[in-house]
Amino acid sequence: MAEWSGYLELILQGALVTLQLTFLGMVVALIMAFAGGLGRLSRQWWVRWLATGYIEFFRGTSVFVQLFWAYFVLPLLGFPLSPLQAGVLALGLNVGAYGAEVVRGAIQSVPKEQYEACTALNLTSWQRMRHVILPQAFVLMLPTFGNNAIELLKGTAVVSLISLSDMTFQAQIVRAQTGETAMPFLTILVLYFAISTVISTAIRGLERHLSRGLDGTRS
């Protein structure tokens, strides 16, 4: 049993890497989701075109292909990336592409009268977005963002394949060293489930917090 606690420590070290990847990936994904989603609604045709290209490319190809491409091919083109950088980049850009569609959908579902009211109040387009449209649209985005965040967490397991020592990688090491299979894998399954439960609970709490006072605006 004493031995096992040492292995557990190894797995927990991996859990830290998994959390780090999830967090950094979420930051990249959030930025890209807003850039892509707002870009698709832009009035400039070339911005729309660029955003659509980004979204369709990253949604159309598999995240694993993107990860392997970032890790094996980008260095050959002169952009050497560490496994962590490749992982954050591939996961963030991939999940961001899915998030961009959520951002676009949520913004488009804000009723037209809200825009007209902003024009009537003489708000600039920045003020309109910042104070009127986004606060209402953001609440609509949250549930899907929560699902996306869990997809991202689940996606991080794949970076173990490019030798980044996340939770899955560490479990494989424990398996290789002890020959024990059930223990390491069950442990990490439970840990992954715990993290995803925390994420979904946090998002639900945030949703409740942000939708306070918005009840009257939605029909």
Add this chain to the structure above:
Amino acid sequence: MEWDWAFAVKIVPALLDGVVITIEATLLGSVVAMAMGMLFAILRRSRNIFVSAPVGLIVDFIRGTPLLVQLYFLFYILPDIGLVLSPLVAGVIGLGLHYGTYTAEVYRAGIDNVPSGQWEAAKAANLTVPQTWCYIILPQAIPPMIPALANYLVSMFKETPLLAAITVLELMNQARSVANFHYRYLEPMTLVGVFFLVISVISVVLLRRLEARFKPEV
């Protein structure tokens, strides 16, 4: 590193072998997913809490954990209890179970959308429970679900590269072995991306047509 057309053309046949396995795994996996999803959805609706609660927990657990780890679990642990699966079979079961938890949600929404009057009418006509499901509820519930189900099929297709981790020789694994053999990564990895993009674009076009065909009549 320069793009080498001769090399790219040379490796296409090996990659196409991988495409065949990838498509095979996707199709078999979706059959399992459709069946498992139906099972999950029906059990979760059970009025017996000792059935619905554990099934609900299992579904949430499978949805909240990575497919890769589940594949390792099936591939490494089942042999310990005397059940040796070929990599492809383990992969198909893993994909099917994982996506079954997603299709279960689709089924649930579809079944909930059947008006309750239909249930009552079935009861009034003295139909048995299996008859109610087979002749009344499912024929109305399934057509509107088809686009959403097809959507998950496309996502599953994009997750098949995971099977490489349990030694299935699908597209990604073929590309890696070709790349390692020739020590050239640019062409194989890029071609894999192109293959995925082409197949997804085709499937998105098909998906749009499905959506148009099965659009719920309002």
